[in-house]
Amino acid sequence: MLSLQFMVAIEKINSFNKLKQTYDRLSKTYGYVKIFIGFVIFGGMPMSNKEKILNFVRESTSRISIDDYKNLKITNLTASFISKSTNISRANVSAILNQLVRDKKLIKIKSKPVYYIDKHTFEESLNVSLSSNIINIEEFKRLINSTNDPPKRDPFEELVGYDGSLKTQIEQAKAAVLYPPLGLHTLIIGPPGTGKTRLAELMFEFSKLMGRHEKFITFNCADYYNNPQLLMAYLFGYVKGAFTGADSDKAGIVESAENGILFLDEVHRLPPEGQEMFFYLIDRGEYHRLGDSKTRSAHLMIIAATTEDPDSALLRTFMRRIPVVIKIPSLDKRAFNEKIEILRKKFEEEAKKLNRDLYIDGDVFKLLSKHNYSGNIGEMTSVVQMACAKALLRTYTSEERVLKIDFSLLPDFIKDNTFIPDSDDSFEFEGFDDIIKISSYCGIKNEAQFDFYDFIISKIKELQDLGYDNDEMVKNINKIIDNYFSKENKPVHEQTFTDLKKLVSDNVIQYVVDLKTRLELELGKKFPDNFIYALSLHIQSLLERTKKGVYAQNISLNQMEKNYPREYGIAKxxxxxxxxxxxxRIPKEEISFITLFIASNTIKNMGDETVVILILTHGNSTAKSMAECANKLLNINKIYGFDVSLNMDVLEAFNDVKNLCKKINQGKGILILADMGSLKNFGASITKLTGIPTRTIEKVNMPLVLEAARKAYFLKEDLDTIYYSFTDFESEKKVKNGAIITICSTGVGTASKIKKYINENFPELTQYDIFALDINNHDDIEKITKNYDVKLIIGSINPNLPGVPFVYVDEFFKDKRNVFKKINRNYDVAYSNVYDEIKNDLEELLLYVNPSKFVQFYKIFVRDIQQELGCDLEDEFVLKLGLHIGCAIERIITNNFVVYEAKSSLINEEKLLFQTIRESIKYLEEEFDIKFSDDEICYIIEIFKKCCSVYI
Structure with missing residues (x-):
């Protein structure tokens, strides 16, 4: 049987002798079995190195534009890059490339480095004919510069079905964009995953091609659901004093989109008030900033998208102002040949990202083509990525470069719909091979890397380093892949959290939902649904406490890092x-709390024994209602309530509560929240009679109940820890005023002079109480250290107070500013009011960067620059530079990068300054986890040259 199959495979090759020689040569390297399987399964010889290299160069050349040639952006066509990409040795690649040049297949461009491009593709794209296959770089540049740019391609052509099932939609889109003067407002309707956002983006690309719109601004309406005031402020801007915190005028995104396109995603999530705002804008082309009576005009095109029926989800007045409605069909409504083409394109995209060839079983491809994707193209994409991720896992530890997609890699919901094509289907798959081959060099648009594959590879290496055997490693990674692509992972906007929003701000909930998904991906385990509730409440509580300066410090950082090293690293x-x-400013102790959340919040741990919470109140239903509400909010059933009616005997109530405590106790004790009167004494008596540990807090309100539940059921804190944290919480740990002590032997000599000097010369320190003391008056010193948070002691004799920095008088007068950095970590050498001005200005300019945090590290940057340059920078320059760098960090974080045209010449001209800035800015890079590009550094140099007196 095997010999027969072998002979059938051999007959596919034209020359038996040539095949035999090749077979014998390859078998020495790969073994007869591998070569035989290659013949039988894939229907012929593996691709030769020469074919691989030629295909790579050909495909790479096809993606190069004239602008790329002019700017020599062809670095992927050097021998080194080709060697790395094809996994063929550098020496072999060079030899094969030169042979292909001699064969007149490639053009060799002599430069440093040498470039190789496909001759036929190059000549055809530029409509030229080269007499020689070897050309020097100067001749090549003259040839390119003398060539006219080819006509630009219609961006809509990248859509499968642009000349088929989407032809009408694309004609509508083009007409809407081209309609004078600014285009017609458009609504795109379609089920989730059909490509509505991509269509809007292509409308803008087409508009740019036609010289119409200048910018494309996206706004997700779900972000401001049910908050009309915030919506209006964000969209239309506001004026100073419009609301609390509005310290200056600020433009909205409507103004940012002037002469461009504003894309409103999920427009059905706009509340009626928000739709009316847009109705007014569309109807009149006018708007008002929040708090301003001045009328402003707007010149822009609006494109909106929705998955809902607009007749029921949108106001009629709003709909009447949208002249163009484009309906995108679901995937099952499109032509079958388009569905096949989309599927093939999705596999091509993954082959490109993975830099691996794909061999897809023909029946698997047919099965995927036939499947009815309820999530449309979006779901199809996930299925393809999941299969490719599992194929990558299966072959990663082997030498196999080809990824084989077979039935075993498909998700269960695809396998459950296995079909056998009947005769009526045969024409649909005409020309299909048993194996569908997808080359990694396919000429598709090179989109951004899908980092999930990098993540899979990193997890493989991590588990291998931890000593997992291959089977265990594969099992664990497969769980991660299955969880990541689970159909149960709904998008954030599909989860409303209506109850939670009554207690927690939307931006906190949004952050926690995203964090949960990322943690599940990182750790490969499923977190319970109430993780979102618990952590959202925790963060909301944390933010409110930090505003008041109240920080929890009852968990050991070292212990957490020792017990949960992996979770601790993530928590940091x-x-x-x-x-x-x-x-x-989040305290370091918070790392421990987050570590506990991550370590303890798995579904299997939610039933562990914990402290029990019991609410006791007077009345008929208060306690039980609060317990029911808290249980519902946190998705648990562990909070109990007992109501003591006003006509109930106290002894009877006590006995009932005692019996209830026996019933609900889990061995960790009971925290009682009691409203008043005799109920606050029940706990101590119950402990004496039953031995059940209890603690009683003499206050009951909903935030207190939720906070207690969070600590008990999600942080798994013990009874005393919870109790003492709440006694601190109730008093809010009365924050002591800061103080500075000046000290000498009399209290009226040097100490008083230093106090006077500080008051007169350092107004920024008036926030602290300053005391001049006699070192021999121990009572006064003890009293002040007890009632104040002493930041610094200055004097001639060190009183050696534990934990309080001390400086001698001579040190203070020699380097006064440097002394003040010892007060606390927020002070720095270069402290000046200019930094307050930078902070205040950046609060109005920045959205993602914390201005206070920025200023803290910007001071270090200024100090280092001054030391390197040997000069003091003027405050006005420090201000301008600070505002620029703060905004630059915001740009980098949001991937909004800049380009400096004359970068190389400026760096050569200002080598010393460039290196100084590059070194000094490292603190900012590390703190914000970013990297300043050379282009960004060049813009900073420009500010030095234009604004710094040292350089002007």
Whole structure:
């Protein structure tokens, strides 16, 4: 049987002798079995190195534009790059490339480095004919510069079905964009995953091609659901004093979209008030900033998208002002040949991202083509990516470069719909091979890398380093892949969290929902639904406490890092992220709380024994109602309520509560929240009679119940820890005023002079109480250290107070400013009022960067620059530079990069300044986890040259 199959495979080759020689040569390297399987399964010889290299160069050349040639953006066509991409040795690649040049297949461009391009593709795209296959770089540049740009391609052609099932939609889109003067407002309707956002983006690309619109601004209406005032402020801007915190005028995104396209995604999520705002804008082309009576005009085109029926989801007045409605059909309504083409394109995209060839079983391809995707193209994309991820996992530890997609890699919901094509289907798959081959060099548009594959590879290496065997590693990674592509992972906008929004702000909920998805991906485990509730409440509580200066410090950082090293590392990153997202200083102790959340919040752990919470109130239903509400909010059933009616005997009530405590106790004790009177004494008596540990807090309100539940059921804190945290919480740990002590032997000599000097010369320190003391008056010193948070002691004799920095008088007068950095970590050498001005200005300019945090590290940057340059920078220049760098960090974080045209010449001209800035800015890069490009550094150099007196 095997010999027969072998002979059938051999007959596919024209020359038996040539095949035999090749077979013998390859078998020495790969073994007879591998070569035989290659013949039988894939119907012929593996691709030769020469064919691989030629295909790679040909495909790469096909993607190069004239502008790329002019700017020599052809670095992927050097021998080194080709060697790395094809996994063929550098020496072999060079030899084969030169042979292909001699064969007149390639053009060799002599330069440093040498470039190789496909001759036929190059000549055809530029409509030229080259007499020689070897050309020097100067001749090549003259040839390119003398060539006219080819006509630009219609961007809509990238859509499968642009000349088929989407032809009418694209004609509508083009007409809407071209309609004078600014285009017709458009609504795109279609089920989820059909490509509405992509159509809007292509409308803008077409508009740019036609010289129409200058910019494309996206706004997701779900972000401001049911908050009309915030919606109006964001869209239309506001004036100073319009609301609390509006310290200056600010433009909205409507103004940002002037002469461009404003894309309103999920427009059905706009509340009626929001739709009316847009109705007014569309109807009159006018708007008002919040709090301003001045009428402003708007010149823009609006494109909106919705998955809902507009007749029921949108106001009629709003719909009447949208002249163009484009309906995108679901995938099952499109022509079958288009569905096949879309599927093939999705596999091509993944082959490109993975830099691997794909061999797809023909029946698998047919099955995927026939499947009815309820999530349309979006769901099809996920299925393809999931299969490719599992194929990558299966072959990663082997030498196999080809990824084989077979039935075993498909998700269960696809396998469950297995079909056998009947005779009526045969024409649809005419020309299909048993194996569908997708080359990694396919000429598709090179989109951004899908980092899930990089993540899979990193997890493989991580598990291998931890000593997992291959089977265990594959099992664990497969769980991660299945979870990531689970159909149960609904998008954020599909989860309303109506109850939670009554207690927690939308931006906190949004952050936690995204974080949950990322944590599940990172850790490969499913978190319970109430994780979102618990962590959202925790963060909301944290933000409110930090505003008041109240920080929890009852968990050991070292212990958490020792017990949960992996979770601790993740928690550190989350805390940094929270500081940026919520513009707040998050204490280090929060790392421990987040670590506990991550470590303990798995479904299997939610039933562990915990402290029980019991609410006791007077009345008929207060306690039970609060318990029911809290249980519902947190999706648990562990909070209990007992109501003591006014006509109930106290002894009877006590006995009932005692019996209830026996019933609900889980061995960890009971936290009682009691409203008043005799109920607050029940706990101590119950403990004495039953031995059940209890603690009683003499206050009951809903935030307190939720906070207690969070600590008990999600942080798994013990009874005393919860109790003492709440006694601190109730008093809010009365924050002590800061103080500076000046000290000498009499209290009236040097100490008083230093106090007077500080008051007169350092107004920024008036926030602290300053005391001049006699070192021999121990009572006064003890009293002040007890009632104040002493930041610094200055004097001639060190009183050695634990934890309080001390500087000698001579040190203070020699370097006064440097001394003040010892007060706390927020002070720095270069402290000046100019930094307050930078902070205040950036609060109006920045959305993602915390201005206070920025200023803290910007001071270090200024200090280092001054030391390197040997000069003091003027405040006006420090201000201008600070505003620029702060905005630059915001740009980098949001991937809005800049380009400096004369970068190379400026760097050569200002080598010393460039290197100084590059070194000094490292603190900012590390703190914000970013990297300043050379282009950004060049713009900073420009500011030095134009505004710094040292350079002018």
């Amino acid at each position: 990153k989350i805390v940094k992220e929270m500081e940026v997202n919520f513009a707040a």
